[in-house]
Amino acid sequence: EAGVAQSPRYKIIEKRQSVAFWCNPISGHATLYWYQQILGQGPKLLIQFQNNGVVDDSQLPKDRFSAERLKGVDSTLKIQPAKLEDSAVYLCASSSGLMNTEAFFGQGTRLTVV
Amino acid sequence: AQSVSQHNHHVILSEAASLELGCNYSYGGTVNLFWYVQYPGQHLQLLLKYFSGDPLVKGIKGFEAEFIKSKFSFNLRKPSVQWSDTAEYFCAVGSSNTGKLIFGQGTTLQVKP
Numbered sequence: 001e002a003g004v005a006q007s008p009r010y011k012i013i014e015k016r017q018s019v020a021f022w023c024n025p026i027s028g029h030a031t032l033y034w035y036q037q038i039l040g041q042g043p044k045l046l047i048q049f050q051n052n053g054v055v056d057d058s059q060l061p062k063d064r065f066s067a068e069r070l071k072g073v074d075s076t077l078k079i080q081p082a083k084l085e086d087s088a089v090y091l092c093a094s095s096s097g098l099m100n101t102e103a104f105f106g107q108g109t110r111l112t113v114v
Numbered sequence: 115a116q117s118v119s120q121h122n123h124h125v126i127l128s129e130a131a132s133l134e135l136g137c138n139y140s141y142g143g144t145v146n147l148f149w150y151v152q153y154p155g156q157h158l159q160l161l162l163k164y165f166s167g168d169p170l171v172k173g174i175k176g177f178e179a180e181f182i183k184s185k186f187s188f189n190l191r192k193p194s195v196q197w198s199d200t201a202e203y204f205c206a207v208g209s210s211n212t213g214k215l216i217f218g219q220g221t222t223l224q225v226k227p
Contacts, residue, residue, distance in 0.1 A: 003157075031213050042118075042204055042217035043158075056214050091158070099210050100146060100165045105158040 004106035018080035025094030035091040120218035137205030148206040
């Protein structure tokens with residue numbers, strides 16, 4: 001079974017630039033998560049999708065971050081404009097459903113904002 | 115507010131020593147509990163999980179965890195650690211209703227050979 005795919009693996013941008021991350025979840029997984037993991041901290045949930053609908057985006061900085069999952073499969077997370085404090089690993093995870101299921105994680109995208 | 119707290123940020127042990135990593139949570143409603151591990155250079159992977167039933171759960175590589183509902187705790191244990199257990203360990207709590215999954219800040223375990 002193929003895992004959660006993310007790209008790119010690494011990205012370096014200047015502050016105020018924009019960046020986008022892509023995630024392809026495990027086939028058939030309805031739930032998709034985006035997390036931000038700053039060095040030395042645990043993953044922080046940014047947004048959770050169920051199919052193409054948003055379940056929770058309470059921690060998403062909506063003035064600069066956006067995410068979509070238009071067809072309920074792939075997802076894109078965008079930052080515009082980026083700030084220095086956005087430097088982190090962005091993790092995508094998916095699970096098969098809402099109840100009593102585990103999440104599977106991708107390798108993450110390491111973003112450095114300079 | 116929902117939160118997960120891991121007691122130890124950095125633990126150093128010698129091989130064959132016993133391990134216990136603490137995890138407490140604050141989360142309304144019925145929860146699912148997880149421990150994830152991240153080995154150097156690898157992605158997060160599931161170590162063990164608790165959904166219901168026996169509060170003592172066994173995971174991969176000899177790890178186990180005990181859910182104590184009255185203490186809102188889900189501590190991870192291993193009787194004898196190996197050098198290959200060097201990794202970062204994350205406790206996570208999920209809502210069994212919404213699937214919302216939040217993580218603790220992680221514990222870095224360093225096992226000396």
